[in-house]
Amino acid sequence: xxxxxxxxSFSVSPGGTVTLTCGLTSGSVSTSNYPNWYQxxxxxxxxxxxxxxxxxxxxxxxxxxxxILGNKAAxxxxxxQADDESDYYCVLFMGSGIWVxxxxxxxxxx
Amino acid sequence: EVQLVESxxxxxxxxxxxxxxxxxxxxxxxxxxxxxxxxxxxKGLVWVSCINSxxxxxxxxxSVKGRFTISRDNAKNTLYLQMxxxxxxxxxxxxCVREFNKGAYWGQGTxxxxxx
Numbered sequence: 001x002x003x004x005x006x007x008x009s010f011s012v013s014p015g016g017t018v019t020l021t022c023g024l025t026s027g028s029v030s031t032s033n034y035p036n037w038y039q040x041x042x043x044x045x046x047x048x049x050x051x052x053x054x055x056x057x058x059x060x061x062x063x064x065x066x067x068i069l070g071n072k073a074a075x076x077x078x079x080x081q082a083d084d085e086s087d088y089y090c091v092l093f094m095g096s097g098i099w100v101x102x103x104x105x106x107x108x109x110x
Numbered sequence: 111e112v113q114l115v116e117s118x119x120x121x122x123x124x125x126x127x128x129x130x131x132x133x134x135x136x137x138x139x140x141x142x143x144x145x146x147x148x149x150x151x152x153k154g155l156v157w158v159s160c161i162n163s164x165x166x167x168x169x170x171x172x173s174v175k176g177r178f179t180i181s182r183d184n185a186k187n188t189l190y191l192q193m194x195x196x197x198x199x200x201x202x203x204x205x206c207v208r209e210f211n212k213g214a215y216w217g218q219g220t221x222x223x224x225x226x
Contacts, residue, residue, distance in 0.1 A: 036214065091157065
């Protein structure tokens with residue numbers, strides 16, 4: 001069974017740039033997987049950042065961007081701010097109507 | 111303003127049943143795929159099920175297939191999740207989500223606790 005992989009944790013300095021990735025244990029991620037990215041803080045529902053690989057959701061600042069890097073989907077945060085400290089999840093379309101979330105990345109800004 | 115309001119969560123014994131509802135407003139409900147996503151306490155997000163706009167396409171995660179049933183009533187702008195044969199590992203906050211590929215909107219979630 002294919003699993004969606006994310007870095008368990010990542011750290012970035014304020015003002016810095018960080019790229020989080022979303023991969024597959026078997027195969028490559030492509031635009032056909034329609035990667036979506038979500039941000040979640042404790043006790044809150046997820047907030048949509050990026051959908052269909054690189055489309056920014058309404059109201060999301062342009063320092064968040066999505067792409068395909070190599071064989072993975074990627075979320076890049078440019079100019080990290082303190083309130084970017086959150087959990088970040090990707091979800092991929094696996095075909096046959098099935099979606100699978102990655103395990104999430106806990107981002108620390110310090 | 112898009113709103114998704116889940117209800118129906120609560121405490122249930124293993125083997126029991128529960129029906130979740132999600133009342134939608136602020137958009138044309140009948141035009142969108144809808145999903146259920148769950149999150150166990152302290153854990154990550156898990157996709158559970160989805161249904162297309164006219165109910166002709168329905169899909170489930172393997173972990174709930176045969177036990178959960180998703181449905182919708184477009185006249186009432188409401189999404190449902192019938193959960194049978196509940197297990198302790200089904201304990202989670204259940205979120206109603208509007209279509210991933212059009213900038214998903216998420217409800218606040220409803221907590222389901224399966225415990226004896």
